[in-house]
Amino acid sequence: MSDDVGRRAFLGVGAGAVAARALAAEAPAPAKGVKIIGVACSPRKGKTTAAAVQAVLDAAKAASPAVEVELIELADMNINGAVAAGVPLPAGQEDDFLKLVPKLSDPRVGGIIVGSPVYFGSMSALCKAFLDRWVAFRKANFPLSNKVAGVVAVGGMRNGGQELTVQCIQAALMCHEMLVVGDGRPTAHRGATVWNQGDDITKDELGLSTAKNLGRRVAEVALRMAGIAG
Ligand SMILES: Cc1cc2nc3c(=O)[nH]c(=O)nc-3n(C[C@H](O)[C@H](O)[C@H](O)COP(=O)(O)O)c2cc1C
Numbered sequence: 158m159s160d161d162v163g164r165r166a167f168l169g170v171g172a173g174a175v176a177a178r179a180l181a182a183e184a185p186a187p188a189k190g191v192k193i194i195g196v197a198c199s200p201r202k203g204k205t206t207a208a209a210v211q212a213v214l215d216a217a218k219a220a221s222p223a224v225e226v227e228l229i230e231l232a233d234m235n236i237n238g239a240v241a242a243g244v245p246l247p248a249g250q251e252d253d254f255l256k257l258v259p260k261l262s263d264p265r266v267g268g269i270i271v272g273s274p275v276y277f278g279s280m281s282a283l284c285k286a287f288l289d290r291w292v293a294f295r296k297a298n299f300p301l302s303n304k305v306a307g308v309v310a311v312g313g314m315r316n317g318g319q320e321l322t323v324q325c326i327q328a329a330l331m332c333h334e335m336l337v338v339g340d341g342r343p344t345a346h347r348g349a350t351v352w353n354q355g356d357d358i359t360k361d362e363l364g365l366s367t368a369k370n371l372g373r374r375v376a377e378v379a380l381r382m383a384g385i386a387g
Pocket of ligand 1: 199200201204205206207274275276277278279311312313314315316317318353356
């Protein structure tokens with residue numbers, strides 16, 4: 158994809174068909190395996206949300222040698238949510254969202270984990286800005302369609318709003334025809350709900366079990382979608 162086409166498509170400029178053609182042209186041949194990307198949407202780098210997303214990814218990787226994982230942290234990135242509504246960035250400026258587009262829409266990516274801290278009962282502003290920018294994917298012929306999605310939320314209280322946060326994020330992911338899954342058995346509910354106790358999630362056995370079951374479940378469905386035995 159030329160820089161110009163990519164930029165225009167993902168800024169929402171130009172027809173969706175142009176963006177779709179650009180994506181198709183750059184699609185590499187599918188490899189024998191699936192990649193699962195985890196995105197930690199906390200403004201604090203390397204803290205509990207990143208640790209929880211990593212726990213989900215570790216479980217996904219442990220599910221099969223055909224699974225490759227990558228953690229992306231949005232901390233330190235500049236993602237301007239207003240661009241989603243058509244408000245242009247100041248002339249000559251670019252934010253970091255465009256860098257993430259090829260990674261997320263890569264056809265080898267079979268699953269995406271989104272992790273957010275709980276901020277007053279919902280996702281962080283950074284997470285919302287990031288997900289709002291996904292409007293670009295709708296304009297570009299839904300490249301995330303049929304990728305598996307899993308969500309993890311980390312709060313400072315055991316029941317501080319993790320479930321609602323998970324569900325708010327899941328609602329956004331469904332707008333992209335993603336296959337949203339919850340944590341698998343035996344916990345088997347909406348996703349991973351983790352409790353941060355003093356910037357540490359390792360004492361939260363229950364929360365970590367939901368993270369583990371989520372990772373395994375995302376891998377299982379992503380492998381099945383790719384036609385690979387788990
Ligand atoms: C503005 C703000 C609001 C918060 N609101 C909640 C909340 O409603 N419920 C909760 O359990 N924790 C809440 N917390 C705590 C964070 O969710 C918790 O510390 C989380 O682990 C932070 O993630 P991080 O370590 O990746 O930054 C809040 C923290 C901040 C900064």
